[in-house]
Amino acid sequence: MRIRIGAFALVAPLLIGLALSATAFAQPLDAAEMAAVGQYGQRAAPLTVFERAGVLRIDGQGRRDARLTPLGRNRYRIEGGGGELVLEPVAVRLDGARLPRHDFGAEVEAGVRAAVRADPDALRARALAAKPPVETTEHRPADLVDLSTLDPTLRLDIRYAGSDNFMGLPLYERPAAYLQRPAALALARAAQALKAKGYGLLVHDAYRPWFVTWMFWEATPPEDHMFVADPAQGSRHNRGCAVDLTLYDLKTGKPVEMPSRYDEMSGRSYADFIGGTTRQRAMRSLLREAMVAQGFEIYPEEWWHFDYKDWRHYGIGTKTFSELAAAR
Structure with missing residues (x-):
């Protein structure tokens, strides 16, 4: 249940x-x-x-x-x-x-990677040519904060800047993580709370340009679309209010074990998955408690995915990480 x-x-x-x-x-x-x-x-x-x-x-x-x-x-x-x-x-x-x-997640990933390898350049070109949905609602101005500037215990492991992801290819031109300022400050508070318990936050992804969401949707089998956002709606990652992350041990520097791998497309990734070990589930709960306490909401199908409560107030972002860095 x-x-x-x-x-x-x-x-x-x-x-x-x-x-x-x-x-x-x-x-x-x-x-x-x-x-x-x-x-x-x-x-x-x-x-x-x-x-x-x-x-x-x-x-x-x-x-x-x-x-x-x-x-x-x-x-x-x-x-x-x-x-x-x-x-x-x-x-x-x-x-x-x-x-x-x-290993159901590995089996799905193998299928996605095989499809992407057929012509990754064409997939990217189609994504860059696609147009995000037109939004008529008034939104707050974007104020994306570089998470690496917030807290020394916040570490980055940006999987989409390399090939260690379910697509099997780099999607970002450089490793970086950004969140809208209120979400970024809330994440820093969560990091401080976890530091007192001996853990740090390891961020895998945060703001995501819209064209990458389009690529995810196209490459993922329809029966697994619950694990990716519909580009016709725009994702909370696109709005700079979603973050994918896990815990690591401050003493050893090693990520903790969770009931599934990050970005695994299987039932093991569900936030209430019964399986794994006692300690894995305890670590999952510890992460969730710290994030929910600071205004984040869990995405039920992904234990690592948290949406900040104000995500509806921001529009869909299309800027690349290079463009964001240049603006600063």
């Missing part, structure tokens, strides 16, 4: 405390059990194997959040609904039926 934003704002501190406490007292799973955490079967109705408080559980295929009790030799009894599950290296057997393991 999806947790709605308003309710989450009230219960998030309790949920995070419970999750971290569970992590502290949980008995560690062995290597084979940890390796089994993932998704199996068909993408439309997968079986999710996950960990909570040191115990393997499953969700899907007629079972809802069911505990697995070890029987020995990688066999488990399914509590609640009955039946048996057996772990294999790249699959599970549920009541005898073999369900292969899948």
Whole structure:
């Protein structure tokens, strides 16, 4: 069941405390059990194997959040609904039926990249020639702030300035991140709150020129359009009020593990995805609590995507990062 934003704002501190406490007292799973955490079967109705408080559980295929009790030799009894599950290296057997393991997000990404590789220059040329929707509503003047100037704990890892993204090619001419000033200041406050807990913010994307949104929509299969914005409407990234980000550990400098990869097009990316590990879900909740406290709203299909509350007050932006830098 999806947790709605308003309710989450009230219960998030309790949920995070419970999750971290569970992590502290949980008995560690062995290597084979940890390796089994993932998704199996068909993408439309997968079986999710996950960990909570040191115990393997499953969700899907007629079972809802069911505990697995070890029987020995990688066999488990399914509590609640009955039946048996057996772990294999790249699959599970549920009541005898073999369900292969899948990385659904990687499979979708491979398809997108294959389509883009056919003629990336033509795709970009068509995007640059396209026209954004005409807006008649009065908007505030754009006041985009370079996030690298705000707080030393705010780090950038701009995936769309290189090839490490779902499209597989550079989309920005330089790595940079901008937000409208009220959103940027709110992000800086979130960074300060997280610093006190030992974490920093790692920004993957913020303001996005409209032509890039057009490219995303064209390259993404229609059944996965919930993960990209419709260019006919313009995105909140285009308006300078959306940011994609994660946490990193201030002591080690390493990004924390979340239930999915950034920009993964699968159910694992949903903000209320039941899977992963106790700690991964706790980190996801910690990020969400810090951002919601400063006026950001979570995008339900992407745990990393947050929209600032004033996004409706800004128009669609088309300026490239080079143009923004030149203006300064």
